[in-house]
Amino acid sequence: MFSPQKTQECRGRKNRGLAFICSGLTTLSLVFSHGEAFAASIDEEIAELKSAVTAHANEVFKFEQRVLHPVDTRLAVFLTLASRDVLDLDSVELFVNGKPAASHLYTGKENASLQQGSIQQLFIGNLASGEHELKAVITARAANDRFVRRETSHRFQKRPGVLRLQMALEAKAPEFEPRVSVVEWK
Template sequence: MHGSQPLKGCLKSPKLLASALVILLSWVCIPGAGAATLDDRIDQLAAEVNDHSAKVEGLQESLLYPVNTRLTVFLTLETRKALDLDSVELFVNDRPVASHLYTPRERSALEAGGVQQLYIGNIESGAHSIRAVITARSADKDFVRREASHPFTKRPGALGVELKLGARAPDFEPYVSFTEWK
């Protein structure tokens, strides 16, 4: 039994052996072929995840913030270089709902005409008020703090309120104005 003995059953199916060898060599010799299809599949899955994410976000917004009760508050700068915005606090019906400290990058985006969504939430129809507390540095380098209030009546449907900040020369006294968007 020991020693060299003839191979009896190993060469019975040379086609099977050749097929196995071809499959093995193609798998070993072409490493990029499997990787390319894997990369394509990963890209496809990533696109599907992004698509589902967008759908979930839209569904979440429609469920959490129904159109009939939605209130959105946006911030813009009317006078681009007159204010160096530091922070904003926002109150709806004397309840704090948003606060933000501004980085230099965010300030420059607002100065370039950007619009910031400060708050999105739900309120019932009826009489309400928004109060904003702004801290900034004016163009003449004075540190200023301003409070402004805006009473409004919420009706069914989405309501957007623009909170516009500005300062007029020569004294650069900051002001806050509110504009309702239907």
Template sequence: MYGLHSTTRCRRGPWWFAWAAATLISHTGVAASLDDDIESLSAQVNEHLASVRSLERQLLYPTHTRLSVFLSLAERETLDLDAIELFLDDQPVASHLYQNRERSALEAGGVQELYIGNLATGQHRLKAVITARAADKSFVRREAVRSFIKPPGALVVELTVAAPAPDYQPRVTFTEWK
């Protein structure tokens, strides 16, 4: 217990290092194979999810009653969109508060789907309330109303927002696609 004692050496020899190296090398091949399997499974799940969403859209929004409303910006530099509210037959159906990245996407020419739903054929009224900051840094709030007749089949309406100089007041135009 006391006194000088000789230290015992580790009993691991060169064979241990060879075994550890072989184990690590064999596991990297398994890990690469496992990564490939996970990536393949992830791709299959994404494909399945896309087909499920497509089927869900077809079931929830049949083509003969579908109404889709999209938003785009015509004047990209003169208007910072803050919020939009969408009313269909005086009932609120959609609202959105914009973040910087969404504004950037719209300014880059993107189109946003505001609403998709079912609507019976006949006379209807679509109202959009837009809150934005104009190029002269003033806050503006505008309402735009459009009456339309929904024909049988799908109807797509695009709201295009512009704020031309010199007054920079937002103007909304409605375009119907069939």
């Protein structure tokens, strides 16, 4: 059936096939080893890009804070109750130079907290140096169950640096008319 010549041809084909398979496996192993190296280099580049983006984001944040919120122009306004258990605050509206700056409606818990002596931060913002006016509109219920609405204005001089103003509300018996005093914190 098979002649010696055909047997040699078959053996040669097997050897060539085996050589082809071996060379293919070698090529695949080279591709995989280079692929792993290629993937490792991409991972390194991604890590470098991430750290560069993080560093850039930190720089942008610091710059933003310096430009948008410079310490030399900062104004902070706080509210306290000088006369406790005399006023139940309903709302406070705050205007700086005639422009609305803050508005707050009070809950029962917030009133109770203020009556226990807490300090509420009403406003933090930036203001150029110079002469300015702070106006507050206060709506409250007095101890004699009368609703009162008071407007108060305070002129102040803003200098470079942080300026902190405290608005203290008080109302004395028997009229329970609320008065607002503004004090500059040092």
